[in-house]
Amino acid sequence: VINAEKSEFNEDQAACCRISIRRRELGLEEDEEWLILCSTQFLTGYYWALFDGHGGPEAAIIASNYLHYCIKQKLEEVAGGITEACPPMHLSRRCVCNSDPQFVEEKHIHAEDLVVGALENAFQECDEVIGQEMEATKQTGGCTALAALYFQGKLYVANAGDSRAILVLKDNVVPMSCEFTPETERQRIQHLAFLFPKLLDGEFTRFEFPRRLKGDDLGQKVLYRDYFMEGWGYKTVEKADLKYPLVHGHGKQARLLGTLAVSRGLGDHQLKVIDTNIEVKPFLSCIPKVNVFDFALHDIKEDDVLIMATDGLWDVLCNTEVAQMVRSFLAENRTDPHRFSELAKCLVCRARGQRRGHQWMLDDSHEASYDDISVFVIPLHNRDED
Amino acid sequence: VINAEKSEFNEDQAACCRISIRRRELGLEEDEEWLILCSTQFLTGYYWALFDGHGGPEAAIIASNYLHYCIKQKLEEVAGGITEACPPMHLSRRCVCNSDPQFVEEKHIHAEDLVVGALENAFQECDEVIGQEMEATKQTGGCTALAALYFQGKLYVANAGDSRAILVLKDNVVPMSCEFTPETERQRIQHLAFLFPKLLDGEFTRFEFPRRLKGDDLGQKVLYRDYFMEGWGYKTVEKADLKYPLVHGHGKQARLLGTLAVSRGLGDHQLKVIDTNIEVKPFLSCIPKVNVFDFALHDIKEDDVLIMATDGLWDVLCNTEVAQMVRSFLAENRTDPHRFSELAKCLVCRARGQRRGHQWMLDDSHEASYDDISVFVIPLHNRDED
Numbered sequence: 054v055i056n057a058e059k060s061e062f063n064e065d066q067a068a069c070c071r072i073s074i075r076r077r078e079l080g081l082e083e084d085e086e087w088l089i090l091c092s093t094q095f096l097t098g099y100y101w102a103l104f105d106g107h108g109g110p111e112a113a114i115i116a117s118n119y120l121h122y123c124i125k126q127k128l129e130e131v132a133g134g135i136t137e138a139c140p141p142m143h144l145s146r147r148c149v150c151n152s153d154p155q156f157v158e159e160k161h162i163h164a165e166d167l168v169v170g171a172l173e174n175a176f177q178e179c180d181e182v183i184g185q186e187m188e189a190t191k192q193t194g195g196c197t198a199l200a201a202l203y204f205q206g207k208l209y210v211a212n213a214g215d216s217r218a219i220l221v222l223k224d225n226v227v228p229m230s231c232e233f234t235p236e237t238e239r240q241r242i243q244h245l246a247f248l249f250p251k252l253l254d255g256e257f258t259r260f261e262f263p264r265r266l267k268g269d270d271l272g273q274k275v276l277y278r279d280y281f282m283e284g285w286g287y288k289t290v291e292k293a294d295l296k297y298p299l300v301h302g303h304g305k306q307a308r309l310l311g312t313l314a315v316s317r318g319l320g321d322h323q324l325k326v327i328d329t330n331i332e333v334k335p336f337l338s339c340i341p342k343v344n345v346f347d348f349a350l351h352d353i354k355e356d357d358v359l360i361m362a363t364d365g366l367w368d369v370l371c372n373t374e375v376a377q378m379v380r381s382f383l384a385e386n387r388t389d390p391h392r393f394s395e396l397a398k399c400l401v402c403r404a405r406g407q408r409r410g411h412q413w414m415l416d417d418s419h420e421a422s423y424d425d426i427s428v429f430v431i432p433l434h435n436r437d438e439d
Numbered sequence: 440v441i442n443a444e445k446s447e448f449n450e451d452q453a454a455c456c457r458i459s460i461r462r463r464e465l466g467l468e469e470d471e472e473w474l475i476l477c478s479t480q481f482l483t484g485y486y487w488a489l490f491d492g493h494g495g496p497e498a499a500i501i502a503s504n505y506l507h508y509c510i511k512q513k514l515e516e517v518a519g520g521i522t523e524a525c526p527p528m529h530l531s532r533r534c535v536c537n538s539d540p541q542f543v544e545e546k547h548i549h550a551e552d553l554v555v556g557a558l559e560n561a562f563q564e565c566d567e568v569i570g571q572e573m574e575a576t577k578q579t580g581g582c583t584a585l586a587a588l589y590f591q592g593k594l595y596v597a598n599a600g601d602s603r604a605i606l607v608l609k610d611n612v613v614p615m616s617c618e619f620t621p622e623t624e625r626q627r628i629q630h631l632a633f634l635f636p637k638l639l640d641g642e643f644t645r646f647e648f649p650r651r652l653k654g655d656d657l658g659q660k661v662l663y664r665d666y667f668m669e670g671w672g673y674k675t676v677e678k679a680d681l682k683y684p685l686v687h688g689h690g691k692q693a694r695l696l697g698t699l700a701v702s703r704g705l706g707d708h709q710l711k712v713i714d715t716n717i718e719v720k721p722f723l724s725c726i727p728k729v730n731v732f733d734f735a736l737h738d739i740k741e742d743d744v745l746i747m748a749t750d751g752l753w754d755v756l757c758n759t760e761v762a763q764m765v766r767s768f769l770a771e772n773r774t775d776p777h778r779f780s781e782l783a784k785c786l787v788c789r790a791r792g793q794r795r796g797h798q799w800m801l802d803d804s805h806e807a808s809y810d811d812i813s814v815f816v817i818p819l820h821n822r823d824e825d
Binding site: 127130131134140142143144145147149150152153156157159160162165166167168169170171172173174177248263264267269270273274275276278281282283284285286287303338340342343 | 513516517520526528529530531533535536538539542543545546548551552553554555556557558559560563634649650653655656659660661662664667668669670671672673689724726728729
């Protein structure tokens with residue numbers, strides 16, 4: 054984790070640990086003997102996560118201390134249903150209706166879906182914990198969250214924010230997350246403003262225009278988009294359209310309410326648009342999108358890795374460039390026992406660039422990342438299997 | 440269009456026509472001479488649409504008479520920007536800001552996006568017209584809408600409902616629409632109920648369960664999903680969970696508020712859940728998803744066709760079966776000048792099946808479609824080009 058001197062304090066945080074999931078007391082009332090057998094069973098998961106804080110490092114620090122605990126807790130809540138391919142309709146396994154297994158099958162509910170649901174619930178729980186903690190300690194700020202969980206032969210990647218995870222395999226690159234920004238979530242955000250106009254308090258326009266409008270545009274028909282449009286139309290500019298747009302700017306400059314560059318994440322419960330009473334939190338989502346990779350369906354090679362990194366890396370390097378670096382570095386350093394952590398360092402240094410006078414430059418003389426940069430390189434291959 | 444005897448009246452409607460788009464009076468104030476040249480220019484589009492009515496054929500009839508008019512109107516409103524690859528920021532072409540073309544380019548706005556926006560706006564406009572018309576004539580009901588527009592070298596397919604369009608090309612099948620049902624739009628519908636609980640008036644639960652719960656499930660932990668979950672979790676059943684679910688049933692049986700099998704379409708402004716005051720319309724969307732196919736990027740062969748059909752066809756035949764029938768029929772009937780309409784008839788008859796006693800059966804002794812069935816077969820190849 055490296056602070057590229059953008060802010061006084063590094064706002065990126067990382068966490069990794071083993072998660073032991075205790076199977077809960079199943080059938081407590083029905084079969085005490087069986088309970089004793091069960092209560093000693095543990096399932097093991099492996100967890101890695103990156104948090105990119107904004108408005109201070111506090112939210113990222115709390116998240117890095119709590120999210121794995123929330124995940125453990127939510128997994129334990131469903132542990133009774135997680136060990137079989139098809140979870141039971143009732144956690145107690147009591148069958149209320151004879152065709153319950155059939156209903157579950159018709160809905161295509163598998164153990165994997167319980168893990169996905171647990172991750173979704175864990176992010177929400179963690180967001181509440183952060184809200185309470187920050188309020189109690191009068192701290193502010195928020196963070197993005199990218200979490201990977203290896204559990205029962207599958208890799209789950211849950212993402213809320215603009216960090217990114219990719220699998221670099223021998224023959225291809227598999228994206229394991231997509232970024233949530235005001236730009237990618239424009240329609241969701243505009244729709245909320247359409248449903249609850251009071252959230253904008255008369256200070257913002259929910260419409261998108263190619264640029265911020267000015268007096269000279271009044272009465273003209275200009276390009277615009279509303280919440281329900283993927284295409285564009287022309288609208289006659291009224292005075293209200295001159296207000297600052299709810300979602301504004303393009304690419305890395307895109308901002309929600311002129312304030313935030315991400316649209317999902319944890320924290321920000323107290324965040325208001327500067328000099329107003331407008332809250333940002335209603336427009337944010339703490340729910341991750343979860344992608345699953347099933348190891349049983351792939352032949353994993355020795356140099357196959359999962360790369361997780363905050364936007365500090367991806368702002369200056371694309372998936373293909375990272376994959377190239379990964380493959381050549383690992384091929385050249387086959388015997389080094391620390392080659393995966395060395396590769397992570399190497400990726401961070403590449404994105405950080407070289408100091409030239411007052412600027413940080415990439416090797417190819419493009420500007421380097423001024424953001425904090427964090428990278429995980431996680432080998433996927435199990436040596437025991439060889 | 441065939442009524443498979445399910446209802447007394449056929450509820451499917453079809454429409455097709457040529458749409459002439461007049462370029463509006465551009466630069467009226469600035470250059471009168473140029474206006475005279477422009478105002479006689481016409482752009483031509485070709486339009487086909489299918490409407491599957493429910494609760495009576497009225498909405499489908501109005502839609503089949505009006506939607507093309509709404510599309511023509513919305514295209515004319517943006518016609519000044521549609522003829523160039525990059526539309527101008529201002530419809531008047533007056534440049535308020537020197538870098539306006541650059542802003543438009545940065546947002547990747549192309550003429551194609553204006554057509555998509557026009558289709559989105561046209562569906563919304565048509566829905567309003569239907570609402571007014573139905574209220575004035577005290578009629579009820581709604582319909583799905585699937586519209587295809589060939590315009591300026593591209594095929595646009597706009598879909599709101601459960602009809603489907605596919606391209607059957609020589610070497611592959613290209614889906615041009617996806618279905619919107621209470622099942623595919625569960626999260627959007629549940630989220631609305633979360634934001635506005637009053638819409639359910641205490642009669643429905645927004646949670647999804649594998650089956651409707653009953654008294655015996657009370658206090659048990661059962662599988663459930665809330666609006667933010669793609670995965671599943673377990674929740675302790677409370678009394679409120681025994682209410683009828685907002686989205687219930689599976690596949691063709693899935694229903695919104697126990698009432699409707701589709702979640703997008705036109706009309707239904709007056710529709711209420713039977714014996715209650717609960718309105719269905721707030722949960723429906725009239726906005727289509729638009730897919731674009733660019734002919735310039737494909738080598739279109741003589742037998743390549745667009746197939747559009749209502750769910751009556753797709754309930755009993757999958758894309759692959761339809762593609763097989765299309766290819767073999769067209770290959771066997773190469774000289775017949777009416778082979779495309781004959782193929783449409785053949786597809787309808789295949790889905791309608793044969794009468795055996797009280798049942799309609801498919802060739803392979805599976806049950807045939809009991810729904811209305813409508814099919815368009817539209818050749819894509821331009822003979823003039825040969």
